[in-house]
Amino acid sequence: MLSFFKKNTNHKDTNETPVAVVEPVQDTDAGQEPAAEEAETELHIHPDWDIAIQERYVYQFHHAQLPKLKPNQISISKMDVAADDDSFMVNAFIRNTLSKSIRFEEVTLLLLDAEGTAFARKTFDLELMGDLPAGACQPWIFMFSEEDLTGNVFPADNDWKIAFELKKKAPSEHQLMLHESWKNSLNDVQKTRLYEMVSNLPPLTAGEINFMGIEARMADNSDLSVTLLIRNGSDKDIKVEQLPLCFKDGSGELTAKGAFQLTDFEVKANTSKPWTFIFPEALLLNKTPDLSAWKVYPPQS
Incomplete structure:
Protein backbone atom coordinates (compact mmCIF):
# COMPACT_ATOMS: atom_id res chain seq x y z
CA MET A 1 0.00 0.00 0.00
CA LEU A 2 1.32 3.47 -0.90
CA SER A 3 2.40 5.74 1.92
CA PHE A 4 0.67 9.11 2.02
CA PHE A 5 1.83 10.24 5.41
CA LYS A 6 3.83 13.40 5.95
CA LYS A 7 6.62 13.47 8.50
CA ASN A 8 4.94 16.32 10.38
CA THR A 9 1.95 14.61 11.99
CA ASN A 10 1.51 17.40 14.51
CA HIS A 11 -0.39 19.50 11.99
CA LYS A 12 -4.12 19.58 12.71
CA ASP A 13 -6.13 19.84 9.50
CA THR A 14 -9.64 21.10 10.19
CA ASN A 15 -10.25 22.11 6.58
CA GLU A 16 -13.04 19.59 6.13
CA THR A 17 -15.77 19.79 3.54
CA PRO A 18 -18.96 18.06 4.67
CA VAL A 19 -21.06 17.62 1.56
CA ALA A 20 -23.89 15.37 0.53
CA VAL A 21 -25.14 16.37 3.94
CA VAL A 22 -28.47 16.25 5.69
CA GLU A 23 -27.96 19.40 7.73
CA PRO A 24 -29.96 19.47 10.97
CA VAL A 25 -32.54 22.26 10.94
CA GLN A 26 -34.82 23.62 13.63
CA ASP A 27 -38.33 22.71 12.55
CA THR A 28 -41.22 25.04 13.27
CA ASP A 29 -43.05 22.12 14.90
CA ALA A 30 -43.02 22.76 18.65
CA GLY A 31 -43.27 19.03 19.38
CA GLN A 32 -40.00 18.17 17.66
CA GLU A 33 -36.96 17.59 19.85
CA PRO A 34 -33.77 19.42 18.83
CA ALA A 35 -31.12 17.20 17.23
CA ALA A 36 -28.00 16.31 19.15
CA GLU A 37 -25.17 18.74 18.52
CA GLU A 38 -22.43 16.25 17.68
CA ALA A 39 -22.03 12.67 16.50
CA GLU A 40 -18.94 10.52 17.01
CA THR A 41 -17.42 8.20 14.41
CA GLU A 42 -15.05 5.25 14.77
CA LEU A 43 -12.19 4.52 12.41
CA HIS A 44 -13.07 1.62 10.10
CA ILE A 45 -10.35 0.04 7.94
CA HIS A 46 -11.61 -1.93 4.95
CA PRO A 47 -11.10 -5.67 5.59
CA ASP A 48 -9.19 -6.06 2.30
CA TRP A 49 -6.63 -3.46 3.32
CA ASP A 50 -3.43 -5.00 4.66
CA ILE A 51 -1.66 -2.10 6.32
CA ALA A 52 1.19 -1.89 8.77
CA ILE A 53 0.46 -1.07 12.39
CA GLN A 54 2.33 2.25 11.98
CA GLU A 55 0.00 3.30 9.16
CA ARG A 56 -3.02 2.36 11.25
CA TYR A 57 -1.72 4.61 14.03
CA VAL A 58 -1.36 7.49 11.56
CA TYR A 59 -4.93 6.99 10.33
CA GLN A 60 -6.10 6.98 13.94
CA PHE A 61 -4.22 10.21 14.60
CA HIS A 62 -5.71 12.02 11.59
CA HIS A 63 -9.17 10.66 12.37
CA ALA A 64 -8.94 12.12 15.87
CA GLN A 65 -8.13 15.56 14.39
CA LEU A 66 -11.24 15.74 12.21
CA PRO A 67 -13.92 18.28 13.17
CA LYS A 68 -17.03 16.90 14.83
CA LEU A 69 -20.04 16.12 12.67
CA LYS A 70 -23.74 16.41 13.38
CA PRO A 71 -26.15 13.45 13.16
CA ASN A 72 -27.39 12.36 9.72
CA GLN A 73 -24.39 13.52 7.72
CA ILE A 74 -22.31 11.92 5.00
CA SER A 75 -18.97 13.71 4.85
CA ILE A 76 -15.77 13.45 2.85
CA SER A 77 -12.53 15.15 3.90
CA LYS A 78 -8.98 15.08 2.63
CA MET A 79 -6.10 13.56 4.52
CA ASP A 80 -3.15 13.76 2.14
CA VAL A 81 -2.09 13.65 -1.51
CA ALA A 82 0.85 11.99 -3.21
CA ALA A 83 2.03 12.90 -6.72
CA ASP A 84 3.26 10.16 -9.05
CA ASP A 85 4.29 11.31 -12.54
CA ASP A 86 1.06 12.70 -14.03
CA SER A 87 -1.30 11.37 -11.34
CA PHE A 88 -2.42 12.50 -7.90
CA MET A 89 -3.42 9.93 -5.28
CA VAL A 90 -5.76 11.54 -2.77
CA ASN A 91 -6.17 9.83 0.56
CA ALA A 92 -9.51 10.84 2.09
CA PHE A 93 -11.90 9.94 4.89
CA ILE A 94 -15.58 9.20 4.26
CA ARG A 95 -17.71 9.48 7.40
CA ASN A 96 -21.24 8.29 8.06
CA THR A 97 -23.29 9.58 11.00
CA LEU A 98 -26.54 8.10 9.75
CA SER A 99 -28.22 5.49 11.92
CA LYS A 100 -27.72 2.83 9.22
CA SER A 101 -24.99 1.65 6.89
CA ILE A 102 -24.77 3.03 3.36
CA ARG A 103 -23.37 1.74 0.08
CA PHE A 104 -21.95 3.92 -2.68
CA GLU A 105 -22.03 3.04 -6.36
CA GLU A 106 -20.76 5.71 -8.73
CA VAL A 107 -19.87 9.06 -7.18
CA THR A 108 -18.39 12.15 -8.76
CA LEU A 109 -15.81 13.97 -6.68
CA LEU A 110 -14.48 17.50 -6.97
CA LEU A 111 -11.23 18.96 -5.75
CA LEU A 112 -11.77 22.57 -4.67
CA ASP A 113 -9.26 25.36 -4.20
CA ALA A 114 -9.22 27.87 -1.35
CA GLU A 115 -11.97 29.90 -3.05
CA GLY A 116 -14.28 26.89 -3.40
CA THR A 117 -13.69 26.61 -7.16
CA ALA A 118 -13.29 23.12 -8.62
CA PHE A 119 -9.90 22.41 -10.18
CA ALA A 120 -10.43 18.65 -10.68
CA ARG A 121 -13.40 16.37 -11.31
CA LYS A 122 -13.69 12.60 -11.68
CA THR A 123 -16.32 9.87 -11.32
CA PHE A 124 -15.38 6.82 -9.25
CA ASP A 125 -16.94 3.37 -8.95
CA LEU A 126 -17.01 2.61 -5.22
CA GLU A 127 -18.54 -0.87 -5.44
CA LEU A 128 -15.37 -2.38 -3.98
CA MET A 129 -15.69 -0.17 -0.93
CA GLY A 130 -18.78 -2.12 0.15
CA ASP A 131 -20.95 -0.99 3.04
CA LEU A 132 -19.90 1.92 5.19
CA PRO A 133 -21.28 1.11 8.65
CA ALA A 134 -23.30 3.55 10.72
CA GLY A 135 -21.03 5.80 12.77
CA ALA A 136 -17.95 4.81 10.76
CA CYS A 137 -15.05 6.76 9.29
CA GLN A 138 -13.30 4.89 6.48
CA PRO A 139 -10.20 5.99 4.54
CA TRP A 140 -10.18 5.48 0.78
CA ILE A 141 -7.76 6.32 -2.02
CA PHE A 142 -8.86 8.28 -5.10
CA MET A 143 -6.62 8.54 -8.16
CA PHE A 144 -6.82 11.74 -10.20
CA SER A 145 -4.82 12.27 -13.38
CA GLU A 146 -3.83 15.43 -15.20
CA GLU A 147 -6.73 14.80 -17.58
CA ASP A 148 -9.11 15.20 -14.62
CA LEU A 149 -7.81 18.68 -13.83
CA THR A 150 -10.20 21.43 -14.85
CA GLY A 151 -7.80 24.09 -13.59
CA ASN A 152 -4.24 24.63 -14.69
CA VAL A 153 -2.37 22.85 -11.88
CA PHE A 154 -2.85 21.10 -8.58
CA PRO A 155 -2.37 23.74 -5.83
CA ALA A 156 1.14 23.69 -4.46
CA ASP A 157 0.01 24.42 -0.90
CA ASN A 158 -2.33 22.41 1.32
CA ASP A 159 -5.26 24.81 0.99
CA TRP A 160 -7.70 22.62 -0.97
CA LYS A 161 -10.69 20.39 -0.27
CA ILE A 162 -12.42 17.31 -1.64
CA ALA A 163 -16.20 17.27 -2.10
CA PHE A 164 -19.04 15.29 -3.61
CA GLU A 165 -20.44 16.85 -6.78
CA LEU A 166 -24.04 17.92 -6.55
CA LYS A 167 -26.38 15.94 -8.78
CA LYS A 168 -28.73 18.17 -10.70
CA LYS A 169 -32.39 17.42 -10.15
CA ALA A 170 -34.95 16.81 -12.84
CA PRO A 171 -37.13 19.86 -13.50
CA SER A 172 -40.17 18.12 -12.03
CA GLU A 173 -38.52 17.61 -8.63
CA HIS A 174 -38.50 20.07 -5.77
CA GLN A 175 -35.52 22.39 -6.19
CA LEU A 176 -33.60 25.07 -4.38
CA MET A 177 -34.20 28.64 -5.55
CA LEU A 178 -31.51 31.21 -4.77
CA HIS A 179 -31.91 34.96 -5.05
CA GLU A 180 -29.27 36.57 -7.24
CA SER A 181 -27.62 38.13 -4.18
CA TRP A 182 -27.27 34.67 -2.60
CA LYS A 183 -25.82 33.21 -5.79
CA ASN A 184 -23.16 35.91 -5.80
CA SER A 185 -22.30 35.71 -2.10
CA LEU A 186 -22.14 31.91 -1.59
CA ASN A 187 -19.27 29.74 -2.74
CA ASP A 188 -19.69 26.32 -4.39
CA VAL A 189 -19.41 24.41 -1.11
CA GLN A 190 -22.09 26.51 0.60
CA LYS A 191 -24.41 26.14 -2.39
CA THR A 192 -23.83 22.38 -2.37
CA ARG A 193 -24.81 22.16 1.29
CA LEU A 194 -28.05 24.03 0.64
CA TYR A 195 -28.89 21.88 -2.40
CA GLU A 196 -28.25 18.69 -0.45
CA MET A 197 -30.28 19.92 2.52
CA VAL A 198 -33.29 20.69 0.32
CA SER A 199 -33.03 17.35 -1.48
CA ASN A 200 -33.05 15.43 1.81
CA LEU A 201 -35.96 17.20 3.50
CA PRO A 202 -39.25 15.29 3.81
CA PRO A 203 -41.42 15.96 0.74
CA LEU A 204 -44.17 18.54 0.99
CA THR A 205 -47.79 17.64 0.48
Whole structure:
Protein backbone atom coordinates (compact mmCIF):
# COMPACT_ATOMS: atom_id res chain seq x y z
CA MET A 1 0.00 0.00 0.00
CA LEU A 2 1.32 3.47 -0.90
CA SER A 3 2.40 5.74 1.92
CA PHE A 4 0.67 9.11 2.02
CA PHE A 5 1.83 10.24 5.41
CA LYS A 6 3.83 13.40 5.95
CA LYS A 7 6.62 13.47 8.50
CA ASN A 8 4.94 16.32 10.38
CA THR A 9 1.95 14.61 11.99
CA ASN A 10 1.51 17.40 14.51
CA HIS A 11 -0.39 19.50 11.99
CA LYS A 12 -4.12 19.58 12.71
CA ASP A 13 -6.13 19.84 9.50
CA THR A 14 -9.64 21.10 10.19
CA ASN A 15 -10.25 22.11 6.58
CA GLU A 16 -13.04 19.59 6.13
CA THR A 17 -15.77 19.79 3.54
CA PRO A 18 -18.96 18.06 4.67
CA VAL A 19 -21.06 17.62 1.56
CA ALA A 20 -23.89 15.37 0.53
CA VAL A 21 -25.14 16.37 3.94
CA VAL A 22 -28.47 16.25 5.69
CA GLU A 23 -27.96 19.40 7.73
CA PRO A 24 -29.96 19.47 10.97
CA VAL A 25 -32.54 22.26 10.94
CA GLN A 26 -34.82 23.62 13.63
CA ASP A 27 -38.33 22.71 12.55
CA THR A 28 -41.22 25.04 13.27
CA ASP A 29 -43.05 22.12 14.90
CA ALA A 30 -43.02 22.76 18.65
CA GLY A 31 -43.27 19.03 19.38
CA GLN A 32 -40.00 18.17 17.66
CA GLU A 33 -36.96 17.59 19.85
CA PRO A 34 -33.77 19.42 18.83
CA ALA A 35 -31.12 17.20 17.23
CA ALA A 36 -28.00 16.31 19.15
CA GLU A 37 -25.17 18.74 18.52
CA GLU A 38 -22.43 16.25 17.68
CA ALA A 39 -22.03 12.67 16.50
CA GLU A 40 -18.94 10.52 17.01
CA THR A 41 -17.42 8.20 14.41
CA GLU A 42 -15.05 5.25 14.77
CA LEU A 43 -12.19 4.52 12.41
CA HIS A 44 -13.07 1.62 10.10
CA ILE A 45 -10.35 0.04 7.94
CA HIS A 46 -11.61 -1.93 4.95
CA PRO A 47 -11.10 -5.67 5.59
CA ASP A 48 -9.19 -6.06 2.30
CA TRP A 49 -6.63 -3.46 3.32
CA ASP A 50 -3.43 -5.00 4.66
CA ILE A 51 -1.66 -2.10 6.32
CA ALA A 52 1.19 -1.89 8.77
CA ILE A 53 0.46 -1.07 12.39
CA GLN A 54 2.33 2.25 11.98
CA GLU A 55 0.00 3.30 9.16
CA ARG A 56 -3.02 2.36 11.25
CA TYR A 57 -1.72 4.61 14.03
CA VAL A 58 -1.36 7.49 11.56
CA TYR A 59 -4.93 6.99 10.33
CA GLN A 60 -6.10 6.98 13.94
CA PHE A 61 -4.22 10.21 14.60
CA HIS A 62 -5.71 12.02 11.59
CA HIS A 63 -9.17 10.66 12.37
CA ALA A 64 -8.94 12.12 15.87
CA GLN A 65 -8.13 15.56 14.39
CA LEU A 66 -11.24 15.74 12.21
CA PRO A 67 -13.92 18.28 13.17
CA LYS A 68 -17.03 16.90 14.83
CA LEU A 69 -20.04 16.12 12.67
CA LYS A 70 -23.74 16.41 13.38
CA PRO A 71 -26.15 13.45 13.16
CA ASN A 72 -27.39 12.36 9.72
CA GLN A 73 -24.39 13.52 7.72
CA ILE A 74 -22.31 11.92 5.00
CA SER A 75 -18.97 13.71 4.85
CA ILE A 76 -15.77 13.45 2.85
CA SER A 77 -12.53 15.15 3.90
CA LYS A 78 -8.98 15.08 2.63
CA MET A 79 -6.10 13.56 4.52
CA ASP A 80 -3.15 13.76 2.14
CA VAL A 81 -2.09 13.65 -1.51
CA ALA A 82 0.85 11.99 -3.21
CA ALA A 83 2.03 12.90 -6.72
CA ASP A 84 3.26 10.16 -9.05
CA ASP A 85 4.29 11.31 -12.54
CA ASP A 86 1.06 12.70 -14.03
CA SER A 87 -1.30 11.37 -11.34
CA PHE A 88 -2.42 12.50 -7.90
CA MET A 89 -3.42 9.93 -5.28
CA VAL A 90 -5.76 11.54 -2.77
CA ASN A 91 -6.17 9.83 0.56
CA ALA A 92 -9.51 10.84 2.09
CA PHE A 93 -11.90 9.94 4.89
CA ILE A 94 -15.58 9.20 4.26
CA ARG A 95 -17.71 9.48 7.40
CA ASN A 96 -21.24 8.29 8.06
CA THR A 97 -23.29 9.58 11.00
CA LEU A 98 -26.54 8.10 9.75
CA SER A 99 -28.22 5.49 11.92
CA LYS A 100 -27.72 2.83 9.22
CA SER A 101 -24.99 1.65 6.89
CA ILE A 102 -24.77 3.03 3.36
CA ARG A 103 -23.37 1.74 0.08
CA PHE A 104 -21.95 3.92 -2.68
CA GLU A 105 -22.03 3.04 -6.36
CA GLU A 106 -20.76 5.71 -8.73
CA VAL A 107 -19.87 9.06 -7.18
CA THR A 108 -18.39 12.15 -8.76
CA LEU A 109 -15.81 13.97 -6.68
CA LEU A 110 -14.48 17.50 -6.97
CA LEU A 111 -11.23 18.96 -5.75
CA LEU A 112 -11.77 22.57 -4.67
CA ASP A 113 -9.26 25.36 -4.20
CA ALA A 114 -9.22 27.87 -1.35
CA GLU A 115 -11.97 29.90 -3.05
CA GLY A 116 -14.28 26.89 -3.40
CA THR A 117 -13.69 26.61 -7.16
CA ALA A 118 -13.29 23.12 -8.62
CA PHE A 119 -9.90 22.41 -10.18
CA ALA A 120 -10.43 18.65 -10.68
CA ARG A 121 -13.40 16.37 -11.31
CA LYS A 122 -13.69 12.60 -11.68
CA THR A 123 -16.32 9.87 -11.32
CA PHE A 124 -15.38 6.82 -9.25
CA ASP A 125 -16.94 3.37 -8.95
CA LEU A 126 -17.01 2.61 -5.22
CA GLU A 127 -18.54 -0.87 -5.44
CA LEU A 128 -15.37 -2.38 -3.98
CA MET A 129 -15.69 -0.17 -0.93
CA GLY A 130 -18.78 -2.12 0.15
CA ASP A 131 -20.95 -0.99 3.04
CA LEU A 132 -19.90 1.92 5.19
CA PRO A 133 -21.28 1.11 8.65
CA ALA A 134 -23.30 3.55 10.72
CA GLY A 135 -21.03 5.80 12.77
CA ALA A 136 -17.95 4.81 10.76
CA CYS A 137 -15.05 6.76 9.29
CA GLN A 138 -13.30 4.89 6.48
CA PRO A 139 -10.20 5.99 4.54
CA TRP A 140 -10.18 5.48 0.78
CA ILE A 141 -7.76 6.32 -2.02
CA PHE A 142 -8.86 8.28 -5.10
CA MET A 143 -6.62 8.54 -8.16
CA PHE A 144 -6.82 11.74 -10.20
CA SER A 145 -4.82 12.27 -13.38
CA GLU A 146 -3.83 15.43 -15.20
CA GLU A 147 -6.73 14.80 -17.58
CA ASP A 148 -9.11 15.20 -14.62
CA LEU A 149 -7.81 18.68 -13.83
CA THR A 150 -10.20 21.43 -14.85
CA GLY A 151 -7.80 24.09 -13.59
CA ASN A 152 -4.24 24.63 -14.69
CA VAL A 153 -2.37 22.85 -11.88
CA PHE A 154 -2.85 21.10 -8.58
CA PRO A 155 -2.37 23.74 -5.83
CA ALA A 156 1.14 23.69 -4.46
CA ASP A 157 0.01 24.42 -0.90
CA ASN A 158 -2.33 22.41 1.32
CA ASP A 159 -5.26 24.81 0.99
CA TRP A 160 -7.70 22.62 -0.97
CA LYS A 161 -10.69 20.39 -0.27
CA ILE A 162 -12.42 17.31 -1.64
CA ALA A 163 -16.20 17.27 -2.10
CA PHE A 164 -19.04 15.29 -3.61
CA GLU A 165 -20.44 16.85 -6.78
CA LEU A 166 -24.04 17.92 -6.55
CA LYS A 167 -26.38 15.94 -8.78
CA LYS A 168 -28.73 18.17 -10.70
CA LYS A 169 -32.39 17.42 -10.15
CA ALA A 170 -34.95 16.81 -12.84
CA PRO A 171 -37.13 19.86 -13.50
CA SER A 172 -40.17 18.12 -12.03
CA GLU A 173 -38.52 17.61 -8.63
CA HIS A 174 -38.50 20.07 -5.77
CA GLN A 175 -35.52 22.39 -6.19
CA LEU A 176 -33.60 25.07 -4.38
CA MET A 177 -34.20 28.64 -5.55
CA LEU A 178 -31.51 31.21 -4.77
CA HIS A 179 -31.91 34.96 -5.05
CA GLU A 180 -29.27 36.57 -7.24
CA SER A 181 -27.62 38.13 -4.18
CA TRP A 182 -27.27 34.67 -2.60
CA LYS A 183 -25.82 33.21 -5.79
CA ASN A 184 -23.16 35.91 -5.80
CA SER A 185 -22.30 35.71 -2.10
CA LEU A 186 -22.14 31.91 -1.59
CA ASN A 187 -19.27 29.74 -2.74
CA ASP A 188 -19.69 26.32 -4.39
CA VAL A 189 -19.41 24.41 -1.11
CA GLN A 190 -22.09 26.51 0.60
CA LYS A 191 -24.41 26.14 -2.39
CA THR A 192 -23.83 22.38 -2.37
CA ARG A 193 -24.81 22.16 1.29
CA LEU A 194 -28.05 24.03 0.64
CA TYR A 195 -28.89 21.88 -2.40
CA GLU A 196 -28.25 18.69 -0.45
CA MET A 197 -30.28 19.92 2.52
CA VAL A 198 -33.29 20.69 0.32
CA SER A 199 -33.03 17.35 -1.48
CA ASN A 200 -33.05 15.43 1.81
CA LEU A 201 -35.96 17.20 3.50
CA PRO A 202 -39.25 15.29 3.81
CA PRO A 203 -41.42 15.96 0.74
CA LEU A 204 -44.17 18.54 0.99
CA THR A 205 -47.79 17.64 0.48
CA ALA A 206 -49.52 19.11 -2.56
CA GLY A 207 -50.12 22.81 -2.03
CA GLU A 208 -48.21 22.94 1.29
CA ILE A 209 -46.18 26.02 2.19
CA ASN A 210 -44.03 25.98 5.31
CA PHE A 211 -41.00 27.50 6.98
CA MET A 212 -37.89 25.65 8.11
CA GLY A 213 -35.36 27.27 10.43
CA ILE A 214 -31.74 27.06 9.23
CA GLU A 215 -29.81 29.42 11.50
CA ALA A 216 -30.41 31.87 14.35
CA ARG A 217 -27.60 34.00 15.76
CA MET A 218 -27.00 37.24 17.58
CA ALA A 219 -25.27 39.84 15.43
CA ASP A 220 -22.47 42.05 16.73
CA ASN A 221 -24.93 44.94 17.05
CA SER A 222 -27.25 42.75 19.24
CA ASP A 223 -29.84 42.25 16.49
CA LEU A 224 -31.28 38.75 16.10
CA SER A 225 -30.56 37.28 12.66
CA VAL A 226 -32.79 34.37 11.59
CA THR A 227 -32.37 32.46 8.32
CA LEU A 228 -35.38 30.50 7.09
CA LEU A 229 -36.08 28.16 4.22
CA ILE A 230 -39.44 29.10 2.69
CA ARG A 231 -40.79 25.94 1.05
CA ASN A 232 -43.46 26.11 -1.65
CA GLY A 233 -45.02 22.74 -2.39
CA SER A 234 -47.76 24.15 -4.63
CA ASP A 235 -47.77 24.18 -8.41
CA LYS A 236 -48.06 27.97 -8.48
CA ASP A 237 -45.59 30.75 -7.78
CA ILE A 238 -46.23 32.72 -4.61
CA LYS A 239 -45.40 36.37 -3.93
CA VAL A 240 -44.90 37.67 -0.40
CA GLU A 241 -45.17 41.39 0.34
CA GLN A 242 -45.44 41.29 4.13
CA LEU A 243 -44.51 38.44 6.45
CA PRO A 244 -45.28 38.62 10.20
CA LEU A 245 -43.06 36.31 12.27
CA CYS A 246 -42.78 35.26 15.91
CA PHE A 247 -39.61 33.82 17.43
CA LYS A 248 -39.39 31.58 20.51
CA ASP A 249 -36.06 30.58 22.00
CA GLY A 250 -35.01 27.39 23.79
CA SER A 251 -36.96 28.31 26.91
CA GLY A 252 -40.21 28.33 24.92
CA GLU A 253 -40.80 32.00 25.68
CA LEU A 254 -41.64 34.54 23.00
CA THR A 255 -38.39 36.36 22.23
CA ALA A 256 -39.36 38.63 19.34
CA LYS A 257 -42.09 39.36 16.85
CA GLY A 258 -42.35 41.68 13.91
CA ALA A 259 -43.69 42.17 10.40
CA PHE A 260 -41.24 42.19 7.50
CA GLN A 261 -41.85 44.15 4.30
CA LEU A 262 -40.54 42.35 1.21
CA THR A 263 -40.02 43.81 -2.25
CA ASP A 264 -40.52 41.65 -5.35
CA PHE A 265 -40.15 38.54 -3.19
CA GLU A 266 -41.26 35.42 -5.05
CA VAL A 267 -40.97 31.71 -4.39
CA LYS A 268 -41.43 29.70 -7.56
CA ALA A 269 -43.69 26.66 -7.69
CA ASN A 270 -42.18 23.52 -6.16
CA THR A 271 -39.06 25.30 -4.87
CA SER A 272 -37.49 26.28 -1.55
CA LYS A 273 -35.94 29.71 -1.04
CA PRO A 274 -33.66 30.74 1.86
CA TRP A 275 -33.93 34.23 3.30
CA THR A 276 -32.57 36.03 6.34
CA PHE A 277 -34.79 38.15 8.58
CA ILE A 278 -33.37 40.63 11.10
CA PHE A 279 -35.18 41.37 14.37
CA PRO A 280 -33.70 44.67 15.60
CA GLU A 281 -32.55 44.76 19.20
CA ALA A 282 -35.45 47.10 20.02
CA LEU A 283 -37.94 44.32 19.18
CA LEU A 284 -36.29 41.71 21.41
CA LEU A 285 -38.20 40.85 24.57
CA ASN A 286 -35.15 38.92 25.76
CA LYS A 287 -31.75 40.40 24.95
CA THR A 288 -29.93 37.11 25.65
CA PRO A 289 -32.09 34.38 24.07
CA ASP A 290 -31.27 30.68 24.36
CA LEU A 291 -30.48 29.66 20.76
CA SER A 292 -29.71 26.01 21.50
CA ALA A 293 -33.25 25.26 20.29
CA TRP A 294 -35.75 27.65 18.75
CA LYS A 295 -38.68 28.01 16.42
CA VAL A 296 -40.06 30.75 14.22
CA TYR A 297 -43.59 30.88 12.86
CA PRO A 298 -46.26 33.22 11.48
CA PRO A 299 -48.67 34.29 14.26
CA GLN A 300 -52.14 32.79 14.29
CA SER A 301 -54.63 35.02 12.53
